[in-house]
Amino acid sequence: MTHGLAALVIRHTHRVPFPRGSAGEGAAAARQFDAALMSVGFKLSAQLLERLSGMSEPAVVHTAKRVLRTVSEMAGDHVRHNAYFIDFPANVPDTEEFWTRCLVAALGDEGARENVRSQLADGALDLLSLPAYGRYQHTYEEMLAAQDELVASAGDRVTVLHLGRDLDDELTDLYLALAGSPTPLAEEHLSDLETLAERCAHGPQPESIPVRENRAVVNAARLTAGTDLLLDTVVDVLRLACALSGGDVTLREPTRFRALPRAVRRALLAGLDAVVAANPAKLADVPAYREQFKRLGERLHPHEYPRWPHAAEVFAVARGDKEARSFDSRAGQLLAASDVMGAVRLLSSAPGKLFRALDVLLRVADGQDERDAVVDAAVRAAPEVSGRVVLAVREHFLNRERESGRPRIFVDRRGRGWVTPDTRPPVPAADRDRLIAALDTEIRRRLPAPGRLLLDPDILDVALPLSGRAAPAGLGVLPRGTVAAVDGERLRFFVYWKQTERRTDYDLSALLLNPDYSTDSWLSYTSLGAVGGRHSGDVTEAPDGASEFIDLTLDQVRATFIAPQVNIFAGEGFEEVAESFFGFMLREGEQKGRPFEPRTVRMKSELRGAGRVALPLVFRREDDGRWQAKWLHLYLRGISSANRVEENQASVSTVVRAVVEREYLTVRHLVGLMSDGVTAVDLWDGGPVPDEPVTYIGLERPEHLHPDSRVITVENLRDLIPG
Structure with a gap:
């Protein structure tokens, strides 16, 4: 358990909790540890190296084993990355030539010959029926023997590990940072918060927990620890119940509530009762989650607890026995009637909702007087709105300066993206500019004086991380919308996946686009070679894990955009497999080495999203010939099976254009x-x-x-x- 907690600190902070052990002469072991770290792209800071050098050799070795295990996983080097073509990227055959070789080999195989002949007679051939197709034909060790050693380059990644404080102090600081985060956390980080909250429930607590999902996780730990709950809406109680049942605290997916102990039922009902008693208007939040509250009521049995009548009202509203119009429905009715001033008065009592409605209010306002009233209301409400929402609205209006008709991208909480044309009428420039200036003034007021x-x-x-899904867990991962220079001659993508139960086939592909976002060409299992690129070959199952690679020599690429993608051809989704991740490496022209070399990894991110097509990032060639990356972190719905780059090129092109042309606050x-x-x-x-x-x-x-x-x-x- 201690190792797991220390690993958590290293992953989040790049600090090694203060190593403990007997004093001694550990300098030689510490230098060996540093050299081993450099082989996977990490290095000890001078302070950490000094601390380890003063410890005994066994203590250094003990620390080294744990840290190396953690950083190897961070870089994706904890698994064996084999390539279908043993000496990839050299000697990758032409696609048709390769398929022909597989066919000839199958016709020479007594076990496969008759089936293949039958298929050929019918005029169609299933590649998976060919014994040599889609399954490794060599061992990992044989692949290593066929590859040259990697010659280190000054351009290789070096991530420095710093000396941290005692483990307990590091865990407390990390807990406070995650629990008190002003922005929603990625799914993996929310799971880390759950681990930390269980350990830190009795210790120091953040001054506030502004994100409701974080509050639910903390409340679950506090309930177990017997400390006070943080509840101020009925939805807080619903999220807590989801957390206690191992469900989704974001409420995007329905939770199957467990049978709860009587003490827990009493705590939840008492919480509901207190919230409604303090403010009956909170019942208006129930209709938006009617079905979830009905299911929860079946588990809590509120009729057994007459001393909490206000809690019973919650479930009466959920069943429809009591009316409580939602805030949003009241606002929507006013807007439908073009009563802008009435909507402004109502929304001013909920500043966050007012901010989210500013665009529509300015568009439907009748004349300058009403638009002035909308902007004035926003200025008055701004101090009560979270910084994240203020910045998100600022970014929104930054993009409203564009002409209508451009693609407009939407991204849900699970990372699924979709695009529609922007058909909204423009917001008058003077009102938009006045609002943007007011938002900047409010943010400036909140920012601390930085000193030097x-x-x-x-x-x-780097784009501001205004939502958790803006940046999934990983190494070198930057928020959606970030633009970063790509310094290297060769770009190599990789994907790794390991199926849980069913045969699962992920296909790494890259769509190459022209300046107008039309298709130039692509690299995939159906096109193993294109201008400047090579595909490592199709692997069609992964019971023990599988990897695919694409290698591109950038000065040979004629396209303007390179859009790598991971398509689910068959089997388990990104959230079902035992493990899956994507990343890219950069190498100098003459660097050889294995298909996967951790010290050349620049980015490695977990694949955990809703959809059958993953779009991690896009690369763009600038006018001066240099390349830049822009992070996407998006998933497309795709189809249930047989997703291929050929079939989704239009949707991928549309999404790429929408993100490339959108301006993000940085x-x-x-x-x-x-x-x-x-x-x-x-x-x-x-x-x-x-x-x-x-x-x-x-x-x-x-x-x-x-x-x-x-x-x-x-x-x-x-x-x-x-x-």
Whole structure:
């Protein structure tokens, strides 16, 4: 358990909890540990190396084993990545040539010959019936023997691991950061919060828990620990019940409620009763979750507890025995009647809902007086709206400057994306600009004075993580909409998956698009070679895990966009398999090595989304010939089976265009508001850092920062979002 908790800290913070062990002469073992880390793209900080060097050799080895296991998993090197073609990317055959070879081999196989002849007579051939197709024809060890050693390059990734504090202190800090996050967490991080909340229920607590899903996870731990619950809406109680039943606290999926112990039933009913007694208007939240509340009522038996009559009202509303019009329905009725002023008055009592309705209010307002009233109401309400929502609305209106008719992208909580034309009439420019200025003023007011600001320029174009699904768990993963330079001659994508029960076939593909987003070509199992690229071959089942790769020499690619994708051809979805992840590597032109070399991995992200087609990111060639990546983190619905790049090229092209042409708020925007011409900003070029405390914002933490410095990196970028 201790190892698992330490690994959790390393994954989230890139800090190793303060190593414990007897003193000794561990310098040699520590250097060996550092060398082993460098083989997977990591390195010990000077401070951590010094601490390990003063420990005994067995203590260093004990720490090294645990840390290496964790960072190998972070980079995707904890599994064996075999390639179908043994010396990939060399000697990849032409597609038709390869299929012909498989067919000839099958005709020479007594066990397969008759079946293949029968298929050929019928005029169709199932590739899966060919013994040599889709199944590794060599062992992992044989593949390694066929590959040259990787020659290290100065361009290889190096992620520094820093010395942390005691494990308990690190866990407490991480718990406070996750529980108090101003933005929703990714699914994997929400699971980590559950682990931490169980351990930290009796310790220090965050000043506030603004995200309702986080509150549900914390409340479940607090209920078990016997501490007070944090409830101020009836939906808080519903989310808590979902958490106790192992269900979905985001409420996007129905939960099958378990039989609950009497003490838990009493706690939930008492919570409902207290919320409604304090504010009967809270009953208006029930209709939006009518079915879930009805199912919950069947488990809680409120009729057995007459001392909590207000809790019984909740279920009466759910059954339809008592009317409680929802807030949204009342607002919708006013807007349908074009009563903008009435809608503004109503929505002003719920500032968050007012902000989410600003676009429609400005569009349906009749004349400048009504539009002025909408903007004035927004300015008054802004201090009561969460920073995340203020920034999200700011980003929304940034994109309303564009002409209508451009693609408009929507992304749900599970990462599923879809696009529609933007047919909305424009928002008058003067009103939009006035509103944007007011939102910037509000955010500037909330941002802390940074003191001396030390800035890594590479983080400026990282998009602000305004939602949990903006950035799934992984290594080097940046939020959706982030633009980052791609420095390397060869780009290699990889996907790994391991099926749970059924035969599962994932297909790694890459769609190459022209400047107008039309298709130039693609790489997939049906097109093993295209301009500048090679596919490693189709693997059609993964009982022990399977990998596929695409290798591209960038200066040979004639297309403007490269859109890698993972298609589910058959079997289990991304949320059903035992494990699945995608990533990319960068190599210099002459670097050889195995198909998968962890030190060249620049990004590795978990594949856990709703849909049958995953779109992790897109690469774009700029006018000067350099390449940039823009993160997507999207899933398309696809079809139940046989998803292929040929069939989804239109939908992929539309989504790529929508994200590429959308403007996202970035760190650059917040830094501009934070500094505002009065704060000294130093750009960090990788050299020595100041001796005094600073606010550092960058992709990774530099060594030797003053201990009183505030540090914002990709791992805790959410902390930059004001509350």
